[in-house]
Amino acid sequence: MANNRTFTMIKPDAVENGHIGGILNKINAAGFRIVAMKMTRLSSQKAGEFYAVHKERPFYGELVEFMSSGHIVAAILEKDNAVEDFRKLIGATNPANAEEGTIRKEYAESIGRNAVHGSDSDENAAIEGDFFFSGLEKF
Ligand code: RTP
Numbered sequence: 001m002a003n004n005r006t007f008t009m010i011k012p013d014a015v016e017n018g019h020i021g022g023i024l025n026k027i028n029a030a031g032f033r034i035v036a037m038k039m040t041r042l043s044s045q046k047a048g049e050f051y052a053v054h055k056e057r058p059f060y061g062e063l064v065e066f067m068s069s070g071h072i073v074a075a076i077l078e079k080d081n082a083v084e085d086f087r088k089l090i091g092a093t094n095p096a097n098a099e100e101g102t103i104r105k106e107y108a109e110s111i112g113r114n115a116v117h118g119s120d121s122d123e124n125a126a127i128e129g130d131f132f133f134s135g136l137e138k139f
């Protein structure tokens with residue numbers, strides 16, 4: 001049970017560029033079930049909390065500013081081996097290195113404006129899902 005869910009956000013660049021539908025199509029086509037989903041906007045404080053793990057990195061300020069610059073779509077996804085399979089589907093952090101067919105290859109503009117987030121571990125998937133959704137919303 002623990003390894004069958006991951007958490008994603010469609011980031012402000014992709015929302016602004018009209019790619020919500022295209023990205024959700026790819027997610028569905030890859031066999032993920034959407035467990036929970038909402039469109040919302042992060043304050044800079046909330047974006048800072050979400051990415052607190054990167055606090056000491058040089059790109060932290062830019063990341064927080066970008067992630068709070070517009071609407072995002074947050075979702076919990078379910079599939080066997082969800083975390084690893086979803087990281088494969090989104091592709092490399094820098095779209096210049098992302099493989100053909102991946103979401104970032106198709107939709108990301110740059111390493112900063114890279115269209116989607118995907119959790120990097122089962123533990124973080126649970127923490128990140130809880131950040132956005134209550135227990136009642138996670139069926
Ligand atoms: P994410 O958490 O958003 O799914 O991305 P990721 O695991 O592929 O990459 P991570 O290392 O967790 O970095 C988080 C986000 O920070 C931005 N970043 N900018 N300018 C830079 O060198 C740089 N490095 C990372 C990216 O937008 C990345 O998605």
Ligand code: MG
Pocket residue numbers: 118119120
């Ligand atoms: Mg990450």
